[in-house]
Amino acid sequence: QTVVTQEPSFSVSPGGTVTLTCGLSSGSVSTTSYPSWYQQTPGQAPRTLIYSTNTRSSGVPDRFSGSILGNKAALTITGAQADDESDYYCALYVGGGTSVFGGGTKLTVL
Amino acid sequence: QLQVQESGPGLVRPSETLSLTCTVSGASISTSSYFWGWIRQPPGKGLEWIGNIYYSGSTYYNPSLKSRVTISVDTSKNQFSLEVVSVTAADSAVYYCARQVRTGSSKYYFESWGQGTLVTVSS
Numbered sequence: 001q002t003v004v005t006q007e008p009s010f011s012v013s014p015g016g017t018v019t020l021t022c023g024l025s026s027g028s029v030s031t032t033s034y035p036s037w038y039q040q041t042p043g044q045a046p047r048t049l050i051y052s053t054n055t056r057s058s059g060v061p062d063r064f065s066g067s068i069l070g071n072k073a074a075l076t077i078t079g080a081q082a083d084d085e086s087d088y089y090c091a092l093y094v095g096g097g098t099s100v101f102g103g104g105t106k107l108t109v110l
Numbered sequence: 111q112l113q114v115q116e117s118g119p120g121l122v123r124p125s126e127t128l129s130l131t132c133t134v135s136g137a138s139i140s141t142s143s144y145f146w147g148w149i150r151q152p153p154g155k156g157l158e159w160i161g162n163i164y165y166s167g168s169t170y171y172n173p174s175l176k177s178r179v180t181i182s183v184d185t186s187k188n189q190f191s192l193e194v195v196s197v198t199a200a201d202s203a204v205y206y207c208a209r210q211v212r213t214g215s216s217k218y219y220f221e222s223w224g225q226g227t228l229v230t231v232s233s
Contacts, residue, residue, distance in 0.1 A: 034217060034218040034219065036219035038220070046206070046220070048220060048223075051216055052217070052219065087156075091157075091220065093217075093218035096170065098159070098170050098172065101157040101158060101159055103156045104156040
């Protein structure tokens, strides 16, 4: 069973920069994992932020960016704002038509 | 503007079958560019991919749920459905349907989400 790992929680100061990561329990994340990132606030459906590693979804501010860092996918928020305080989930394509979500990272902005 | 909307019972008895339908509006479900998928989120927990279906009927399932899950499509109604048999309290969750891009250089991401529907398994 493929497990996708994310930091359970992270904290950033307003205006600061934070990088969240998304890894595989065994193996490396690459562009062919087609990593995507989703933002979710309580009671709301997820919002698509980033797909195919580094493509921003329509309407997503450019302070959000995606990349591959080492053997993980990464979501970087530059100039964090109060309303970036959310849960962030990554998803990876693991082949055979199947996808796996990470456990999510709870981001606090304070 | 694409919309996907989940519908179905909010309460299911243990050991029975959970059945949900996702109605697609603003686009045809019969397109080669997309999968149609189900994702769930237990209260206070993370997202779990359940599976998806192509308009032709081809399906892909989470291995951990495969023995209990069936996803089907009705192209005449522009709908797809989820069934989970032999449910327990662990199946209580918000269930989302979503459109997943399947072609092109940018793919396999969940592009449009429904608002979600809470299903509680309880006697």
